Amino acid sequence: MAYRAGRHFLQIPGPTNVPDRILRAMDLPTIDHRGPKFQTMSKRILAGLGTIFKTEHPVIIFPASGTGAWEAALVNTLSPGDKVLMYETGHFATLWKRLAERLGLVPEFLPGDWRTGADAAAIGERLAADKGHEIKAVCVVHNETSTGCVTDVAAVRRALDAAGHPALLMADTISSLASIDYRHDEWGVDVTVAGSQKGLMLPPGLSFNAVSPKALEAAKSAGLTKSYWSWAEMLAPNRNGFFPYTPATNLLYGLAEAIDMLNAEGLDNVFARHQRHGEATRRAVRAWGLEVLCRQQGEYSGSLTAVLMPDGVSADQLRKVVLESFDMSLGSGLGKLADKVFRIGHLGDFNDLSLAGTLSGVEMGLARAGVPHHSGGVQEAIDFLTNEALPAQGREAAE
Amino acid sequence: MAYRAGRHFLQIPGPTNVPDRILRAMDLPTIDHRGPKFQTMSKRILAGLGTIFKTEHPVIIFPASGTGAWEAALVNTLSPGDKVLMYETGHFATLWKRLAERLGLVPEFLPGDWRTGADAAAIGERLAADKGHEIKAVCVVHNETSTGCVTDVAAVRRALDAAGHPALLMADTISSLASIDYRHDEWGVDVTVAGSQKGLMLPPGLSFNAVSPKALEAAKSAGLTKSYWSWAEMLAPNRNGFFPYTPATNLLYGLAEAIDMLNAEGLDNVFARHQRHGEATRRAVRAWGLEVLCRQQGEYSGSLTAVLMPDGVSADQLRKVVLESFDMSLGSGLGKLADKVFRIGHLGDFNDLSLAGTLSGVEMGLARAGVPHHSGGVQEAIDFLTNEALPAQGREAAE
Amino acid sequence: MAYRAGRHFLQIPGPTNVPDRILRAMDLPTIDHRGPKFQTMSKRILAGLGTIFKTEHPVIIFPASGTGAWEAALVNTLSPGDKVLMYETGHFATLWKRLAERLGLVPEFLPGDWRTGADAAAIGERLAADKGHEIKAVCVVHNETSTGCVTDVAAVRRALDAAGHPALLMADTISSLASIDYRHDEWGVDVTVAGSQKGLMLPPGLSFNAVSPKALEAAKSAGLTKSYWSWAEMLAPNRNGFFPYTPATNLLYGLAEAIDMLNAEGLDNVFARHQRHGEATRRAVRAWGLEVLCRQQGEYSGSLTAVLMPDGVSADQLRKVVLESFDMSLGSGLGKLADKVFRIGHLGDFNDLSLAGTLSGVEMGLARAGVPHHSGGVQEAIDFLTNEALPAQGREAAE
Amino acid sequence: MAYRAGRHFLQIPGPTNVPDRILRAMDLPTIDHRGPKFQTMSKRILAGLGTIFKTEHPVIIFPASGTGAWEAALVNTLSPGDKVLMYETGHFATLWKRLAERLGLVPEFLPGDWRTGADAAAIGERLAADKGHEIKAVCVVHNETSTGCVTDVAAVRRALDAAGHPALLMADTISSLASIDYRHDEWGVDVTVAGSQKGLMLPPGLSFNAVSPKALEAAKSAGLTKSYWSWAEMLAPNRNGFFPYTPATNLLYGLAEAIDMLNAEGLDNVFARHQRHGEATRRAVRAWGLEVLCRQQGEYSGSLTAVLMPDGVSADQLRKVVLESFDMSLGSGLGKLADKVFRIGHLGDFNDLSLAGTLSGVEMGLARAGVPHHSGGVQEAIDFLTNEALPAQGREAAE
DSSP states (O other): OEEOOSOOEEESSSSOOOOHHHHHHHSSOOOOTTSHHHHHHHHHHHHHHHHHHTOSSOEEEESSOHHHHHHHHHHTTOOTTOEEEEEOOSHHHHHHHHHHHHTTOEEEEEOOOSSSOOOHHHHHHHHHHOTTOOEEEEEEESEETTTTEEOOHHHHHHHHHHHTOOOEEEEEOTTTTTTSOOOTTTTTOSEEEEESSSTTOOOSOOEEEEEOHHHHHHHTTOOSOOSTTOHHHHHHHHTTTOOSSOOOHHHHHHHHHHHHHHHHHOHHHHHHHHHHHHHHHHHHHHHTTOEESOOSTTOBOSSEEEEEOOTTOOHHHHHHHHHHHHOEEEEEOOGGGTTTEEEEEOOSSOOHHHHHHHHHHHHHHHHHTTOOOOSOHHHHHHHHHHHSOOOOOEEOOOO | OEEOOSOOEEESSSSOOOOHHHHHHHSSOOOOTTSHHHHHHHHHHHHHHHHHHTOSSOEEEESSOHHHHHHHHHHTTOOTTOEEEEEOOSHHHHHHHHHHHHTTOEEEEEOOOSSSOOOHHHHHHHHHHOTTOOEEEEEEESEETTTTEEOOHHHHHHHHHHHTOOOEEEEEOTTTTTTSOOOTTTTTOSEEEEESSSTTOOOSOOEEEEEOHHHHHHHTTOOSOOSTTOHHHHHHHHTTTOOSSOOOHHHHHHHHHHHHHHHHHOHHHHHHHHHHHHHHHHHHHHHTTOEESOOSTTOBOSSEEEEEOOTTOOHHHHHHHHHHHHOEEEEEOOGGGTTTEEEEEOOSSOOHHHHHHHHHHHHHHHHHTTOOOOSOHHHHHHHHHHHSOOOOOEEOOOO | OEEOOSOOEEESSSSOOOOHHHHHHHSSOOOOTTSHHHHHHHHHHHHHHHHHHTOSSOEEEESSOHHHHHHHHHHTTOOTTOEEEEEOOSHHHHHHHHHHHHTTOEEEEEOOOSSSOOOHHHHHHHHHHOTTOOEEEEEEESEETTTTEEOOHHHHHHHHHHHTOOOEEEEEOTTTTTTSOOOTTTTTOSEEEEESSSTTOOOSOOEEEEEOHHHHHHHTTOOSOOSTTOHHHHHHHHTTTOOSSOOOHHHHHHHHHHHHHHHHHOHHHHHHHHHHHHHHHHHHHHHTTOEESOOSTTOBOSSEEEEEOOTTOOHHHHHHHHHHHHOEEEEEOOGGGTTTEEEEEOOSSOOHHHHHHHHHHHHHHHHHTTOOOOSOHHHHHHHHHHHSOOOOOEEOOOO | OEEOOSOOEEESSSSOOOOHHHHHHHSSOOOOTTSHHHHHHHHHHHHHHHHHHTOSSOEEEESSOHHHHHHHHHHTTOOTTOEEEEEOOSHHHHHHHHHHHHTTOEEEEEOOOSSSOOOHHHHHHHHHHOTTOOEEEEEEESEETTTTEEOOHHHHHHHHHHHTOOOEEEEEOTTTTTTSOOOTTTTTOSEEEEESSSTTOOOSOOEEEEEOHHHHHHHTTOOSOOSTTOHHHHHHHHTTTOOSSOOOHHHHHHHHHHHHHHHHHOHHHHHHHHHHHHHHHHHHHHHTTOEESOOSTTOBOSSEEEEEOOTTOOHHHHHHHHHHHHOEEEEEOOGGGTTTEEEEEOOSSOOHHHHHHHHHHHHHHHHHTTOOOOSOHHHHHHHHHHHSOOOOOEEOOOO
């Protein structure tokens, strides 16, 4: 295997660069998950997650990938044959839809072109037409990781309310939580799905459901089979800081640290930092003469930027050159975007200089791979970063 | 929180003491799970697991606790309403049965007294009576973590064969894999269920299904719903070293290291070491005048020893004294054994001196908690350890 | 190289078992040693060391082993040809004397039999005879690491005072600091020499001089050449939290953590814990029918116990058997005690169960190596540990 | 203390960014430095260092900073009053001269303007004039860390030879070893001084003397006092892999890893990488309209670039802005260059994208601090990096 000097740039849109503090927090002996020390930590985490999801209601932690939390959201609230309204924002929305089908649900998929967030107005129209309230849930992806387009979840909530429709609202925040402004309670989301390996800055292996009282009510009569994913099984022991089966203890150590770090920076500062990096990246992309995939202002993602290649030019070839020449991993195009876009992750534990390094790697890669482009993208980005006010810095708790 | 000098003794029967080498292997930056470096590691792990399970067939890795792997074993092979023959070896067998019920299966539970392994003869009789082959699977727990009794899985296999019964054979090896001799292929097991946090010496967060060709065949027509747990979804990308959803990358780093360590020691040496520690522990228990829960010679566990308290004496009070006075976690009695037994874990990355410290903590705890007993248990154990030949040592691969 | 399961027992009298918290604290990126973050940490450390040495005067940190701090103590205060009174407590006192000779000093070595601490009365007599005050310094080893005998430093101070002698008093606390009660200011010590790798629970690589105002005054006219060890060069930048040359930054991270841990436990609790373990060890030794090298009650060390072998029995052979059979490192006999004693380290981050494991390793080793002895030493130790009140536990600072 | 997201850029010219692999290698329990496991490691290190210094003669490791290795080089080879010829390449050469004075040597300091390496011709002239061979040693700094100018050590050797002068040749390679081509044996250097915290990618705390047979011969009659630094004391136990006093064990773990990493990359690739980054940096500096301090082509450093500020503009103010705005540490001007230059470290474990991030931080800092300059330096650098052939990559040893 080739030896590479220096630090690898992991600029896929997640997993993100795990900070040393979190890796080190995880690098401690596993403890008894039924003992008092675990209990203390666990209560602190369960309380702390509320601040991140902006909810006063329970947040459930699964020792599982984000995909598991999608499944959990559905099996806890729905019954076989239930209709679910989903929106085709991109690859991950499509995967979630397929998952619903496998579980025996009947998803209706509002079509999208993979270049915008979900259209709240279209959702509202469909709901208004559903006089019989056959649709039991509306599922949207807050930040579509395959496209870098953000859905206005608050607008979707308003659409449900305007239609007077009782469906549950579910949102996938896997690549937006702790990166892009998100408010579980205020926006009236019933189930928020999230994972550990993006804005939370952890390795993969934990996923989450934040659940509203309405979702908990629905869970009482939901008919889909479940065991591992059962909220009811979780909530009872969680009240005392315990879990129904062995939790992923060392990832929880990291989670406790991540919550402290996000609070130290301040969530609003975190969001501003991600917006800043998104804007700098888009300016670079345009200076290169390339097109940002997301075409709707206001829906640009602070987490990642998907970039369209010129017609007939392979994105994967560019990614290969960048990896081999500059030791940076970029995200590939997924599903129907395969080989047509590449994705720059700029989320998680990240700063201006790492972004400049990232964009330099792209610009150098474009040249080396022979992709038609203008140089000067990095310059645009650093000009923007220089002149834009720096995001406010957080403060560590006094020692 | 109280400050404790020195190293905590984690002597529950899992999670076990994670070796520094494994913690450190996990304490490295997460990498792109779709890149070539991940692929190389992943292929090495998937091949290496075969050596541990003793199988030439696929081993599937879930980013989940062991409970998830129980669920996966069932949903991939069975259909709603299927009959499953299970054996009440203890608390975990009971939980697996409940899980089967939740999934819509119809478990039949052969009764046991929680002090022996599963009775192969009883299983054989029941199967022989099932002329119509309504029973689709036989599920046993190899090492019942709540009791420290081992089931003779090879004998169960022989019972199926003698009855000419086509049911699948499933075995839970969560607390026996890489601790007690186990042979997936040779014993004709169809699905082996395992977890990361015991003999594999990892933190919790990974679990496993080793699957026979017959199990894979059954999977084609299995009617239970599944998505996260789907073998088919896993096997296709696994062939190239990839996963259908984000894997728990850093736990995989640890798994690669664990496989190397087990191979360096040699699995037979690992098993001999666990037997040695089980025997030393039982000698100590008897010297204290206490009773080993497992009452069947030949079924004693090398992973853990459950100890019956004298009538009317609280096991949990003893455990509390031991934790507070000597900073050691012991396993509690589970289910109907609650407060009646305590469990000493002696599995995983463990050696003679740590066992001596462990048994000393128990003996001192018995005295401090006022439990009627004889002293001299530690002395019995160290006499045994002194005179018994040491297990052969492994060798690191030459550098 | 042989593969060994379980944790190695490092029971030499230093380096000691480094706690995970300290290893992890050191496992963070090196920072700019001239920047504000370093400065903050460094000021906190320099202040915190005063609590450990019990001094209000400066403590100087060298990026060096303890041997360097011996040299520093002498070259900063003395001139070529100066007379120094030293006491032959054992091997390390002898090495310090040799070092003094190499530096051009004229040590006078009061003879000892390597089985007691320094005799304050003998020192007092010699000083009283030194009417011309030719002796410029009295150097004693607080805890002689080669013998496990403690010198009553306060008594030595009283002897100097009684003789009205102006010599500087220097004490080597390399294996006693943060393990055995020590008071730099109260006992009127002028230079205290210490190292990182024993009671401070760090890896080796840092050493210390705590210096009195009188020592600083002497430094102004001291004629021995010095550069690296110069206190004056250190003290000026230290006032602002900086160092005259690159400090061992990552070891300083560990030192900051160690100070926090010692304060959390409470120094008096630390001392009581070490005394407890010393007493338990001596009881085991006597039960084995072996002799503790230190023969003076009141001078027994809480850090280590040196054990005399029966005549003609090789200590090194025993140590070899213990290492190979039970993966424990014991200290060897040094100098004239080579092969005649072995030393059990019970200092640093250590607790009752690890001590029980340690003593079990010795007892099993004695048997395996064929050393004539009685069994039952471990039993004596655990009886003592059971019945003796536990040392008070410390508290972590509230989070 | 302010919370900063993302990774700090440590771009001082050492300590350098310690790779995770090395930090993790150090994050393991300290072992017995007199035991067989230590011995094996230590022998491997002592042999491996020869490859890095390019010598077949001994390399001595001190648990000390680089300053200690300067002192060791002098005290082992020289006697009080000996004349030493030194060359004023900058701040560190000046400090070494002061150290020589403190030790009682008589340095003669050939003047330099801190903008070039040492002038071999001037040294040759001075030696030729020294008919009586009063000069006992010639000391030069290979890469002057305060200026970024490299001395042609081979030329200095030739100058000695041409003058037929028997003086010892000593070279400080603290910021060049394992970064800039250096050959102890081939260039006839007698003592090479080095430290752990630069090209060797370790935290500070170890330093080195590579010693020629001629230096060892000189050591036999050298009259300066020494103990800690004594080569003779080191060499005897080193032959068996041991040390005369406690070594800095955990830093040695890191050193073993560093040697493996440098061999995996290949030293020639390491040197080419540093040259590449030096050239890219100088192009950026010139594009900004600023002046590189080193004014002699062929003497430019691959380790660092010192940049002259425009007249009257504070370098320290720029460094403060860069640290506060972009979380990057740059090196300050030292001695007479204080506040007039800043230094960019581009040595150690470093790659193109981190360099691009570094230069972006400088360019953005220049703008934010209001330093007159042209933008476009980063663009120049990435254009160069794009078009210049990539350095060959090394290979890890097969697993």
